[in-house]
Amino acid sequence: MQVEKGDLIQKARAGEFDVIVHGCNCFCTMGAGIAKTIKQVFPAAYQADLATVAGDKTKLGSYSAATVEAGGKPLIIVNAYTQYQWRGAGFLVDYEAIKQVFRQVKQTCAGKRIGYPAIRAGLAKGDWAKITAIIDEELAGEDHVFVEWEK
Template sequence: MPGLVPTARPKPLLRGEGRVRRPLSGKSIRDRGERQSRLRLPGWQDAQHSSRDGVLQRPFRFHRAEAFMMKIIKGDLIKLALDGHFDVIVHGCNCQCTMGAGIAKTIKEVFPEAYAADLSTPKGSREKLGSISAATVTRAGQQITIVNGYTQFHWRGAGVLVDYAAVRTVMKQVKLRFAERRIGYPRIGAGLAKGDWTLIAQIIDAELEEEDHTLVEYLA
């Protein structure tokens, strides 16, 4: 598929016969046909799901904190969104209403509506940290929502510029407003903002638990 290069996927936690499983939350997950895990640890829960033919399948176990994890692919996030792979894309912004570098600059050029949403917020306000602005656009007959997440105050300065607490609050809002949609994002806060991606990835995984979310590592 053009523009979409899969990398190693996280090891699935639900194992069985390749059937669709339904955790207690009501969301479905598809296991990968591996041997069912019999390990029981604190935090694991049992559940059962009737198949379409009405036959009750064997109980399975899942860990609610890890059942839905970040997918990782290589490609061009914006192209993938335009090609219909994502309903929502999220990127990190500063609070200065610039969008003048990195993927923010490309988003500004391709989706001027997203930049207009950024300009509608107060320039230089620290109160924006952890908030979001968004624009929903139509391209080639499909809707894409671009989320500007305010994860750093300024683009200038030495040291780490990303605000980890702001990343967490941004992702909480993304989950609240865009649940059950296909969400894509770059390495938010770990490029020009010089943040620790390992820590940021853990924050994203925790806050977007049970959502379909994907890290797109840039591949020209």
């Protein structure tokens, strides 16, 4: 895993990635965190989320996606369903869902430059060290970058 500091959305808009992956809940809200910014900056990603069934627990471990133009080239935005809901105390992250999503991303996006934030380590209260290990294992051999938020 490579680590860069900065703004994932800004880097994506500049064409630095072919794919960005961010975590979503299964209720088609994209109402907080980086998902809210993606919803505003790349509305096609939100439309892809809305095309799924809100509240469907079977979405865990899958994703919806939209392709937009950014930096003069295609950018695939992956809405990764890695937590069921956003309400409640305690851990909301689903580690198995993270594993399944990144396995699928590798299968469908092999050879592309993939960027992502600290998926499920913020609002979903996940353990970033555990999440990092999962991502590293599932994206082994790929060009993937954790963009650590920094203005």
